[in-house]
Amino acid sequence: MNRALPPPRRDPAWLGRLFWIGAALVLLWPMLVTTEFRPWTLFSAESRGPTLRFLGTFLPPAVEPDFLWLVARETWRNVAIATAGITLALVIAVPATLASTRVLSISALSGRMAPLPAALRQAVRWALVLLRSVPELVWALVFVRVVGLGPTAGVLAIALTYGGMLGKVYGDILESGETPATQALLANGSGRLQAFAYGLLPQNAAELTSYTVYRWECAIRSSVVLGFVGAGGLGQQLDSSTKMFAGGEVATMLLVFVALVALADRASTWLRRALA
Amino acid sequence: MKPARVDNVANAAANRPYRLPPPLFDARCKACWFGLGLVVLVVASFWSLDLQWAAFLSRDAAHSMARFVGEFFPPDVSPAFVRKVAVASVETLAMSALGTVLAAAGGLVLALPASRAREGDRALARAPTRLLLNALRAVPELVWAALLLISAGLGPFAGTLALALHTTGVLGRLFAEAMENASRGPADALRAQGIGRVRVFLYATLPQVLPQLVSYTLYRWENNIRAAAILGVVGAGGLGQLLSFHMGLFQMGKTATVLVAMLLLVALVDALSYAARRVLAR
Numbered sequence: 001m002n003r004a005l006p007p008p009r010r011d012p013a014w015l016g017r018l019f020w021i022g023a024a025l026v027l028l029w030p031m032l033v034t035t036e037f038r039p040w041t042l043f044s045a046e047s048r049g050p051t052l053r054f055l056g057t058f059l060p061p062a063v064e065p066d067f068l069w070l071v072a073r074e075t076w077r078n079v080a081i082a083t084a085g086i087t088l089a090l091v092i093a094v095p096a097t098l099a100s101t102r103v104l105s106i107s108a109l110s111g112r113m114a115p116l117p118a119a120l121r122q123a124v125r126w127a128l129v130l131l132r133s134v135p136e137l138v139w140a141l142v143f144v145r146v147v148g149l150g151p152t153a154g155v156l157a158i159a160l161t162y163g164g165m166l167g168k169v170y171g172d173i174l175e176s177g178e179t180p181a182t183q184a185l186l187a188n189g190s191g192r193l194q195a196f197a198y199g200l201l202p203q204n205a206a207e208l209t210s211y212t213v214y215r216w217e218c219a220i221r222s223s224v225v226l227g228f229v230g231a232g233g234l235g236q237q238l239d240s241s242t243k244m245f246a247g248g249e250v251a252t253m254l255l256v257f258v259a260l261v262a263l264a265d266r267a268s269t270w271l272r273r274a275l276a
Numbered sequence: 277m278k279p280a281r282v283d284n285v286a287n288a289a290a291n292r293p294y295r296l297p298p299p300l301f302d303a304r305c306k307a308c309w310f311g312l313g314l315v316v317l318v319v320a321s322f323w324s325l326d327l328q329w330a331a332f333l334s335r336d337a338a339h340s341m342a343r344f345v346g347e348f349f350p351p352d353v354s355p356a357f358v359r360k361v362a363v364a365s366v367e368t369l370a371m372s373a374l375g376t377v378l379a380a381a382g383g384l385v386l387a388l389p390a391s392r393a394r395e396g397d398r399a400l401a402r403a404p405t406r407l408l409l410n411a412l413r414a415v416p417e418l419v420w421a422a423l424l425l426i427s428a429g430l431g432p433f434a435g436t437l438a439l440a441l442h443t444t445g446v447l448g449r450l451f452a453e454a455m456e457n458a459s460r461g462p463a464d465a466l467r468a469q470g471i472g473r474v475r476v477f478l479y480a481t482l483p484q485v486l487p488q489l490v491s492y493t494l495y496r497w498e499n500n501i502r503a504a505a506i507l508g509v510v511g512a513g514g515l516g517q518l519l520s521f522h523m524g525l526f527q528m529g530k531t532a533t534v535l536v537a538m539l540l541l542v543a544l545v546d547a548l549s550y551a552a553r554r555v556l557a558r
Contacts, residue, residue: 034370035432051427080321087318133539137506146341147332151325225418261414
């Protein structure tokens with residue numbers, strides 16, 4: 001007589017779940033008020049009309065040869081801004097990584113790091129934190145003031161923010177790996193660059209490259225965003241087309257953009273698999 | 277005597293035949309072609325952009341840069357303005373948190389059709405749902421916000437929706453992967469008892485993946501606070517709106533205050549999320 005018990009009809013933990021749902025709603029309420037969260041305004045008469053009209057113009061997407069040529073040129077410009085930005089970011093990140101990596105410290109081989117190198121490394125780290133905490137859009141707004149509208153501001157903005165990010169993550173990757181080989185090289189009198197090139201780099205090259213490729217993909221996405229503050233590229237066109245309610249153009253550019261991101265995603269996945 | 281064995285030992289002891297390394301410029305050498313392509317891409321990028329280094333590196337630019345940075349000081353700390361910045365900060369925080377919560381709910385709803393519930397599940401909706409998630413994810417928050425301004429009007433509501441849409445795409449995909457990777461055992465056991473799909477999900481799959489889903493959501497919240505801080509540049513509320521307004525009027529002291537508030541807010545959310553993850557990991 002050991003029939004399985006029938007499953008209980010009621011959730012045994014219902015009281016706790018009810019409490020947490022209630023608590024979440026109480027927390028959510030002030031947020032709904034602060035963000036003026038009124039979904040019904042989306043369907044009110046004065047917003048429904050323009051929205052439907054704008055969405056109606058999405059079809060058919062604009063495919064005039066002139067416009068397609070323009071979109072192709074702006075798309076390349078986005079890729080170019082991202083590539084140039086990442087290249088300059090490497091110019092910032094590689095020296096900063098070399099200067100801030102603890103593994104490459106000679107004084108740290110025998111106990112504590114000497115105070116001066118320790119202070120230098122900490123200073124470089126703080127500089128990197130500062131570079132990457134300012135969003136790239138804010139850097140772009142600043143540089144648009146100095147160098148004027150155009151891709152220069154976008155490239156510089158990406159270079160600074162991504163330089164900070166790459167520098168930090170490179171440092172983390174190098175320090176999380178195995179260090180005895182590098183330390184043996186340093187202890188036997190090799191220079192820091194030699195120890196880096198023959199000890200640290202070969203071990204971590206695949207991971208470093210794969211992170212760089214991933215960041216390049218992110219940079220393409222943010223180069224489009226930078227277009228909205230005047231750095232050129234698809235973003236700028238998208239901004240002006242939206243303001244003129246040219247739905248067909250917006251539809252084409254969104255499609256191109258989704259395709260571009262998918263392509264960069266595919267390329268970066270392929271590269272990372274090839275490196276692994 | 278066992279000649280075969282001796283033979284084996286002799287083979288193992290002999291040196292391997294020496295092979296030449298592959299020639300450097302081999303047509304099949306993938307790395308060389310990749311490196312070449314990379315160099316071409318970088319050179320073409322710099323060449324086609326006509327970057328104004330002259331304008332940036334000239335003495336004039338250095339002067340105007342220095343003056344520009346100098347104008348940031350002193351930041352405006354009059355009580356009235358600080359109060360305004362505080363209100364905008366709270367708005368930004370609420371936008372990011374609500375956007376993330378909505379996205380977690382939306383991502384969970386979309387992750388169900390986007391994942392295979394069991395071995396041999398045909399999951400007809402999997403491919404179209406993943407396409408939708410990818411499209412949501414590919415369009416950045418700022419672009420969503422610019423498009424949503426038309427129907428939601430200026431203000432934080434458009435920004436919240438924009439964050440929610442983009443993050444739904446990101447979280448939906450991550451959630452779907454987490455559910456597919458969860459161990460099938462508990463779900464199969466419940467299914468064998470004849471329990472319905474909804475309860476199998478609620479009592480077998482969800483409890484397994486919940487910690488992972490929460491940690492993904494917290495991580496996205498850290499990203500969203502950064503995004504929410506700048507969404508206002510296109511008019512979607514929060515600190516970004518103050519920033520672009522005062523920068524447009526060249527009131528650099530006020531701009532500096534807003535920037536400091538942004539940095540503090542990002543640091544605060546990072547700390548909160550780190551603490552929450554520590555508590556969850558315990």
